[in-house]
Amino acid sequence: MTDLKIGDWVRTIKAGLWQIYRIDEFNCINPMTEKVEDKTLVFIKRFINDSGKRSFTQDVYSPEVIFQLSSEELNELEEFISEHQDI
Numbered sequence: 001m002t003d004l005k006i007g008d009w010v011r012t013i014k015a016g017l018w019q020i021y022r023i024d025e026f027n028c029i030n031p032m033t034e035k036v037e038d039k040t041l042v043f044i045k046r047f048i049n050d051s052g053k054r055s056f057t058q059d060v061y062s063p064e065v066i067f068q069l070s071s072e073e074l075n076e077l078e079e080f081i082s083e084h085q086d087i
Contacts, residue, residue, distance in 0.1 A: 006023060
């Protein structure tokens with residue numbers, strides 16, 4: 001797994017800014033190979049969409065399609081949160 005942690009702000013293949021609230025790591029059997037594999041699922045909740053409007057929804061993804069915010073994006077998000085306490 002990557003260095004994703006609960007509480008991290010991320011982007012994914014869906015629009016918006018998301019926050020990780022749960023990470024599950026487990027073993028499962030691949031039905032194609034019938035071999036046991038390590039798997040990770042990352043549970044995320046959306047805070048705002050790409051136009052800055054609140055958009056509360058949840059989803060679950062494999063870590064391969066979750067991308068951590070850059071330092072610049074994280075600074076912009078923190079500024080947005082401080083300016084929009086009502087959200």
